[in-house]
Amino acid sequence: MYRKIFFIISLVFILFTTSCENRTSKENRTAPLVGFLDFVQDPTIELARKGFEDALRNNGFSEEDGTVEWIYTNAQGDIPTLNQACELLISRSPDLIATNVTLSTITTVRKTKDIPIFMIVSPRPDIAGLSKDTLSYPENLFGVYETLAYIDTAINMINDLMPDARTIGTIYNQSEPQSVDAFEVLSAACKKLNLNLVSKPVTNSSESQLVTQALLNEEVDVFFALPDNVIFASFETIEKNCSQANVPIFTSESGLVSRGALASYGADFYQWGYQCGEQASAFLLGENVTGPEEVIIRKRIFNPAVAEKFGIEPNELYQPIPD
Amino acid sequence: MEFYTTAIIQGLAFACMGLGIFLTLKIFKIPDITTDGTYTLGGAVTAVMLTNGMSPLLTLVVVIFCGAAGGIATGWIHTRLKINALLAGILVMTALYSVNLAIMGRPNIPLIDDKGFSNQNIYLVVVVLVFIAVFFVIWLLKTDFGIAMRSTGSNPVMAQANGVNIVYMKVFGIALANAMTAISGFLMVQYQGFADINMGIGIVISGLAAVIIGESLSRIMSYKNIAITILFVVVGSIVFRVVLAFSLDMGMNPNYLKLVTAIIVLLIVGLSNQKFNKHLILLK
Numbered sequence: 001m002y003r004k005i006f007f008i009i010s011l012v013f014i015l016f017t018t019s020c021e022n023r024t025s026k027e028n029r030t031a032p033l034v035g036f037l038d039f040v041q042d043p044t045i046e047l048a049r050k051g052f053e054d055a056l057r058n059n060g061f062s063e064e065d066g067t068v069e070w071i072y073t074n075a076q077g078d079i080p081t082l083n084q085a086c087e088l089l090i091s092r093s094p095d096l097i098a099t100n101v102t103l104s105t106i107t108t109v110r111k112t113k114d115i116p117i118f119m120i121v122s123p124r125p126d127i128a129g130l131s132k133d134t135l136s137y138p139e140n141l142f143g144v145y146e147t148l149a150y151i152d153t154a155i156n157m158i159n160d161l162m163p164d165a166r167t168i169g170t171i172y173n174q175s176e177p178q179s180v181d182a183f184e185v186l187s188a189a190c191k192k193l194n195l196n197l198v199s200k201p202v203t204n205s206s207e208s209q210l211v212t213q214a215l216l217n218e219e220v221d222v223f224f225a226l227p228d229n230v231i232f233a234s235f236e237t238i239e240k241n242c243s244q245a246n247v248p249i250f251t252s253e254s255g256l257v258s259r260g261a262l263a264s265y266g267a268d269f270y271q272w273g274y275q276c277g278e279q280a281s282a283f284l285l286g287e288n289v290t291g292p293e294e295v296i297i298r299k300r301i302f303n304p305a306v307a308e309k310f311g312i313e314p315n316e317l318y319q320p321i322p323d
Numbered sequence: 324m325e326f327y328t329t330a331i332i333q334g335l336a337f338a339c340m341g342l343g344i345f346l347t348l349k350i351f352k353i354p355d356i357t358t359d360g361t362y363t364l365g366g367a368v369t370a371v372m373l374t375n376g377m378s379p380l381l382t383l384v385v386v387i388f389c390g391a392a393g394g395i396a397t398g399w400i401h402t403r404l405k406i407n408a409l410l411a412g413i414l415v416m417t418a419l420y421s422v423n424l425a426i427m428g429r430p431n432i433p434l435i436d437d438k439g440f441s442n443q444n445i446y447l448v449v450v451v452l453v454f455i456a457v458f459f460v461i462w463l464l465k466t467d468f469g470i471a472m473r474s475t476g477s478n479p480v481m482a483q484a485n486g487v488n489i490v491y492m493k494v495f496g497i498a499l500a501n502a503m504t505a506i507s508g509f510l511m512v513q514y515q516g517f518a519d520i521n522m523g524i525g526i527v528i529s530g531l532a533a534v535i536i537g538e539s540l541s542r543i544m545s546y547k548n549i550a551i552t553i554l555f556v557v558v559g560s561i562v563f564r565v566v567l568a569f570s571l572d573m574g575m576n577p578n579y580l581k582l583v584t585a586i587i588v589l590l591i592v593g594l595s596n597q598k599f600n601k602h603l604i605l606l607k
Contacts, residue, residue, distance in 0.1 A: 041578070074577035079522050080333055080529070081580070083515050084326075084568050091326040103519065106433050110516030129433035129517075174424055175520045177431045203420075 055277025169220030334561030360419030365508025390505025398494030
């Protein structure tokens with residue numbers, strides 16, 4: 001009986017002593033420590049992280065040269081793990097925490113009021129529910145946000161390139177806040193332009209094929225792809241079905257144009273991360289950084305091969321993607 | 324240490340759900356997956372009520388009733404419509420997704436301005452609630468009613484022959500289990516600061532892990548006592564979260580996080596299942 005108790009106590013003791021290592025305290029640090037909190041493993045969202053790293057590197061902060069120390073965590077899509085990973089970063093007392101996607105931002109804002117938070121791929125703080133109005137935001141929140149105004153311009157793009165289109169089809173994910181918000185902006189914009197919007201909800205990428213085919217059966221002229229992880233994941237299926245039905249795809253995400261969409265107007269994830277990285281570098285260099293700022297670089301790009309197939313010639317405002 | 328405190332608090336918050344799964348799985352021998360839906364239901368109701376300024380205590384009462392309602396639905400479908408328990412759970416869980424979406428109105432509700440219990444108080448609240456839940460379950464299972472519940476799971480035919488209403492027992496048991504899961508949702512939403520429509524997906528795995536790890540660890544001590552078994556469910560939940568935190572702390576590639584967690588849990592469960600007495604006697 002006592003042997004069992006001894007066994008358990010020694011196990012617990014070992015666990016606790018190995019966990020209480022001596023971490024480099026803030027004063028002894030030679031290079032700034034940057035924490036990165038990612039929520040999912042997604043190739044499109046990863047572009048934002050690459051942009052962030054490249055911006056830091058271009059401003060003299062790179063891990064290879066020893067001028068900065070990175071802790072990179074990814075919650076693998078699991079919310080309790082996200083909480084734990086956030087605590088991990090906070091426990092290491094970094095100089096700043098960069099948060100990728102909205103959930104990471106909300107979690108980190110909740111947990112710390114001292115460590116500067118640089119958000120990427122997140123909406124404006126009041127849209128995310130972090131503040132009550134458009135002008136206020138938490139004191140330690142910086143980074144780059146996106147509003148949904150670009151969707152209006154994206155819709156105008158359809159009028160531009162296909163003036164005869166009357167019916168727009170879209171699928172949206174009810175469980176992603178940015179998808180639902182974008183869908184509402186889309187509906188309002190379509191009403192203003194007198195376009196007919198047909199929509200179908202989808203919950204995960206395995207349903208995309210069926211839902212897209214159901215949508216295409218309703219005689220849509222154009223498909224609009226919203227900023228949505230389900231659409232990103234299953235875009236090849238959507239593109240195949242749409243091109244078989246001769247329906248072009250417009251979108252607000254430039255990453256989708258190289259995968260087969262016709263044209264897009266919106267923020268580029270890499271540039272988004274880069275802009276945030278520039279802000280973070282300025283902060284690390286001691287410059288004064290005011291709160292979060294809006295995304296600057298939005299591009300109009302189109303896919304020449306797809307445009308040729310549909311017989312559409314965009315004007316000079318549109319940049320072709322490189323071959 | 325704050326880092327491992329998080330793991331312990333999350334472990335305690337999920338312990339309520341572990342108790343619920345223990346009730347359905349070990350006592351009633353019914354595999355119940357409604358947990359995914361009721362956990363989110365508890366969280367959704369909490370978020371909506373707290374952001375509308377209601378008191379946390381009232382929210383707790385409503386959450387318990389909502390969880391119980393979900394459980395009653397599953398129990399009813401299983402016992403009255405004679406549908407397999409697993410399928411009944413899946414049906415209710417799927418239906419609850421839409422219900423939760425309707426309750427929340429949007430996929431994600433953050434709790435700004437520290438609504439509900441503040442950050443310091445939440446630790447105390449979690450500990451107190453889990454204590455109450457554990458002692459309630461232990462007390463319940465030792466009453467006559469509780470023993471009737473245990474007999475329903477152990478030998479339904481014999482129990483019915485002895486006059487126990489097994490339909491009522493099963494529905495009550497599943498309702499109680501899901502009420503406890505909803506309490507877990509209530510605690511976690513206040514701890515993490517937001518409710519998300521997807522927060523319940525796969526959460527039943529945490530509960531199952533808690534129960535099974537607890538059972539394996541309790542073999543090191545005497546496990547014939549139901550009170551010890553239930554206490555070890557709480558321990559199992561905490562161990563699972565601490566293992567996850569430990570894997571994160573090791574600092575390796577995040578892609579291998581889940582693999583490492585699985586290996587460590589496997590080691591714990593596998594080693595506990597060995598016949599330790601023989602080895603320890605040999606050491607003499």
